[in-house]
Amino acid sequence: MSVRTPDPDSGWLSDAELAEIRSRLPLVYVEAIPVRVDGLGRVTEVGMLLRANQAGEISRTFVSGRVMFGETLRDTLFRHLEKDLGPMAFPLLPVSPVPFSVAEFLPWPGVTPFADERQHAVSLAYVVPVTGTCDPRPDVLEVTWMSSADAASDATAAEMEGGRGTLLRQALASVGCL
C-alpha cells in the first residue's frame, strides 16, 4: 500500500500505528453476505466479491471492514456495503442487530475455522438482501451471484479466503438454504 493511497479503514490512525495495534489488540469487524431474495423472503442468490489479493491471486470474499471509533455497527455495515457494492445497491439492513455468526479471525490457523495472518479480528456477520444494482469499486474485479446450491459446494469454499467458506455455509444454514 503506497503512501499516497492510505488505507480507507485506517480511521484516525496512521498505517504504522494501525500495524502496531494489529499485533496487540483484537479489532472489531463486520462481514456482510449480500443476497437476492424472492417475494417470500427466500434467498435465491448469494453475492460474492472477486478480488485480487496482494500476491496477485484471485479469491472470493464478502463485503467486510473495520468498525471505526464512535461508529455504530449499522453505520459500519452501510458504509462498507456502499463502498464495495456502489451507491445503487440499495441494501436492506437487518432489523435485528444480532449477527447470524461471530467469526473469530486469529493470526494463526487451527484454533477457530477462521484465520487472518495480519491480525486478530472479531467479525460480526450478517446476511443482507440487496435490491438494486451492484457497481463494485475499482479494486474489486467483479460481484458474482450464484445459486445457494452452488454457494454451498466444496468448490466455492475452496476459493474463499480466511475460512469464509465456513462462514458462507453458516449464512446459508441461517436462512434455511443449506
Added chain:
Amino acid sequence: MSVRTPDPDSGWLSDAELAEIRSRLPLVYVEAIPVRVDGLGRVTEVGMLLRANQAGEISRTFVSGRVMFGETLRDTLFRHLEKDLGPMAFPLLPVSPVPFSVAEFLPWPGVTPFADERQHAVSLAYVVPVTGTCDPRPDVLEVTWMSSADAASDATAAEMEGGRGTLLRQALASVGCL
C-alpha cells in the same frame, strides 16, 4: 360467526370439526409484528391492528393466523399479512425462518405469558418491515403506528389481548429497541 361468513382460517375443516380439534390438539400459528424501518434498518414505528372482539370490546393485536395443511410458514405469513394489511402493504419477509419468539398460547392463564381461551396455539413470531400502504380488511378497525417507546409502555401492553404486550416487548428487544 354466521353461516355466510365462514372462518377464513378453517381450511378444509368445518367450523364444528375445527372446534372439536381445538380442544384436543395444539395448532400452529404465526404472528407478524409490522414495523417501519429507516435506511439503516432501525425500527422507527410499530404497527398494530385495532379490532373489536366478539364481546364488542376494542383491543390491539398483531397480524396472526393459523398455518394450513401443506402450507409453508412463509406462505402463511404472506397470506395473513396480505389479508390483514391489504395487497399494497409490501411486506419484507425475513430471510431467516427462525422466529424471534415462540409464543405458547394455552387455554388457561398463568403457565406461560400467553393465553387463548379458545385453544392451545404454538405461534411463531416474526418482525416484518412493511414498505407500502396498509389498507386493513373490514373487520379490522384501523392499523395504527406508534413509536417504539410508546409501544413499550405499560399502557400499550394493557390494551393488548392474550399477553401480546409481552410478545411486543420481546419483539422490541429483538430489534434493539427496548
Added chain:
Amino acid sequence: MSVRTPDPDSGWLSDAELAEIRSRLPLVYVEAIPVRVDGLGRVTEVGMLLRANQAGEISRTFVSGRVMFGETLRDTLFRHLEKDLGPMAFPLLPVSPVPFSVAEFLPWPGVTPFADERQHAVSLAYVVPVTGTCDPRPDVLEVTWMSSADAASDATAAEMEGGRGTLLRQALASVGCL
C-alpha cells in the same frame, strides 16, 4: 402398531382419530439433537438414534416427538429426551425457547428440505447438551456418538431420514461446528 401398544404420542386421541387429523392439520413437533460439550461449551460429539423403521430398514434420527394438548414445549422436550435417552441422560435444556431451526416436514418432498409421508409437521429444533448416561428405549437400537466432523459428512446425511441430514448441518452451523 398393535391394539395393546398404543402410540405413546396419541394423547387423548385414538389412533384412528390421529390418522384422520394427520391428513388435515399440521402438527407441532420438537426435535432435539443431543450433544456432548467440553468445559468451554464447545460441542465435542453429536448423538444420534439408530432405529429400525416399519420397513425394517436401519436409519439415523434424533430425539423427536409431538407436542400434546396443554403441554409446554419445555415439558415436551424433557418428556421425549427422557423417553428416548432414558432417565439418567441428564439433559440441559436451553435457556432460550427460540429454536435454532424450524423444520417443516411436508407429506410431499421438494417444497422444503424435509419430508414425512405420514403428515405435515412443524418441528422446533434444539441442540441439547447431555451430561449423563444414555440408556435408549427398547425400540431404539442404539445411541451413537460421533465427532462433529463425522456428523457433517455426506455419508452421515445419507443415513438420516426425512431430510434430517440438513437439520444436522443447521445444528452444527448454529454451534459454530460446520
Added chain:
Amino acid sequence: MSVRTPDPDSGWLSDAELAEIRSRLPLVYVEAIPVRVDGLGRVTEVGMLLRANQAGEISRTFVSGRVMFGETLRDTLFRHLEKDLGPMAFPLLPVSPVPFSVAEFLPWPGVTPFADERQHAVSLAYVVPVTGTCDPRPDVLEVTWMSSADAASDATAAEMEGGRGTLLRQALASVGCL
C-alpha cells in the same frame, strides 16, 4: 489504579498505551448475565454484581471484560466468569457462540442505549447458567440473586451502570422471562 495493582485487563499493553488506544479504537468486550435455572431450563434467578465505582458509588453490573489479543470468546467468557464469580461457580457456557445482544457502548450517550465515558466498546452479551457457588473477587462487594420479575423492574434498571438495565431486559426477553 495504583502502580502495584495493574489493570487485569491490560494484556500486553501498559495502562498509558491502553488509555491512548481507548480514545481511538473500539474494543471487543464480552458481557455475561449469570442465571440460575430449574430442571427444565427455565431461568429462576438472575445474578448481579454489586460494585463500588471509582467515585465510591454503589452500582449493579454484570460479569464483563475485554477480549485479549489471540484469545477466543469462549476463553474470555470463562476467564471473566472465574475472575468475578470465583472458581466454584461452574458456569455452563452456551453451545451457540451467537450472543443474544450486541451492546454498543459509546463514549457519548444517546446514540445507542449504552454508554461508557472511558471508551467505545462492542460487547457480545450472553446468558450463562451457573450451577455452583459464587465467591466474588475482593473488589466486588457481593453477588446478589433476584427473581426475573424483580430484575425486570424499573428500580433495578435505575441501579445499573451504562445502560445495562436495557441489556438486562434484552436478556430476560431472550429467555422468555420479560
